[in-house]
Amino acid sequence: MSEAQSSPQAPAAAAPALEVEQLTVTYGGIRAVKGISLRVEPGQIVALIGANGAGKTSTLKGIVGLLPSARGRVRVFGRDVLGMPTHRIVAQGVTLVPEGRAIFQGLSVRENLELGSILKRERAGIEQRMQRVLTLFPRLGERLSQAGGTLSGGEQQMLAIGRALMGDPRLLLLDEPSLGLAPKLVRQIFDGIIEIAKGGLTILLVEQNTRLALETAHQAHVLVTGELALSGSSQSLREDPRVKAAYLGEELHV
Numbered sequence: 119m120s121e122a123q124s125s126p127q128a129p130a131a132a133a134p135a136l137e138v139e140q141l142t143v144t145y146g147g148i149r150a151v152k153g154i155s156l157r158v159e160p161g162q163i164v165a166l167i168g169a170n171g172a173g174k175t176s177t178l179k180g181i182v183g184l185l186p187s188a189r190g191r192v193r194v195f196g197r198d199v200l201g202m203p204t205h206r207i208v209a210q211g212v213t214l215v216p217e218g219r220a221i222f223q224g225l226s227v228r229e230n231l232e233l234g235s236i237l238k239r240e241r242a243g244i245e246q247r248m249q250r251v252l253t254l255f256p257r258l259g260e261r262l263s264q265a266g267g268t269l270s271g272g273e274q275q276m277l278a279i280g281r282a283l284m285g286d287p288r289l290l291l292l293d294e295p296s297l298g299l300a301p302k303l304v305r306q307i308f309d310g311i312i313e314i315a316k317g318g319l320t321i322l323l324v325e326q327n328t329r330l331a332l333e334t335a336h337q338a339h340v341l342v343t344g345e346l347a348l349s350g351s352s353q354s355l356r357e358d359p360r361v362k363a364a365y366l367g368e369e370l371h372v
């Protein structure tokens with residue numbers, strides 16, 4: 119029997135990059151994520167927006183297996199991953215760039231990037247991916263031997279995204295890449311994110327900056343206290359009076 123026939127979970131050709139069904143996350147009996155369902159098609163940028171404490175980070179951590187209390191269903195390119203240990207989910211091509219970046223402060227920019235490839239056995243692709251990251255974020259190229267901890271906040275965010283790309287993921291989960299950054303650096307990072315998606319990588323983008331998220335993503339979901347309150351194309355959400363009033367800082371005129 120061939121490999122494909124023997125595998126009952128072989129992904130269909132056009133499987134969504136990510137399917138989340140009825141995901142719940144609880145912390146000591148308190149439900150932070152209350153049964154949300156969403157889907158990300160390959161090559162799309164989908165934004166998950168919402169206020170502090172809405173459950174955005176919990177959703178991302180639930181998807182990558184960092185929260186044992188997560189229940190429901192998570193499929194990545196057609197494969198069920200909920201319940202798998204995180205390293206096996208990463209092996210399916212999923213990478214989370216966490217809130218607060220978590221780069222190695224004492225290691226150089228180059229070493230941080232190389233560590234992103236540590237799970238990849240082939241050496242050949244590494245230099246190629248390094249070049250791609252440095253083209254995407256030229257500031258990193260100018261600072262290859264500088265310690266990660268001495269980079270500015272925005273540069274550290276570039277490094278965190280660059281390190282994730284070094285692992286050659288198929289699905290990238292970004293948690294608040296704009297947090298605490300000056301507008302100019304935010305623009306550079308988001309231009310990088312758009313460029314990455316054009317290269318075919320699928321992105322689930324968590325953002326509190328609603329305007330920026332809706333400018334960047336194809337589809338978006340609004341999370342309110344653990345539940346999806348609104349979902350749709352970014353354009354439809356930009357024009358939605360509820361989104362304008364609550365998240366875009368515009369007065370509601372209806």
Ligand SMILES: Nc1ncnc2c1ncn2[C@@H]1O[C@H](COP(=O)(O)OP(=O)(O)OP(=O)(O)O)[C@@H](O)[C@H]1O
Nearest residue numbers: 145150168169170171172173174175176177217326
């Ligand atoms: N480890 C934890 N233990 C207990 N409660 C937690 C834990 N992590 C998160 N929570 C709670 O779960 C809820 C959702 O938190 P989460 O971090 O997912 O929100 P968020 O939407 O990412 O918020 P922010 O925009 O501030 O990052 C919050 O009420 C938070 O206090």
Ligand SMILES: [Mg+2]
Nearest residue numbers: 174175176217
């Ligand atoms: Mg968060």
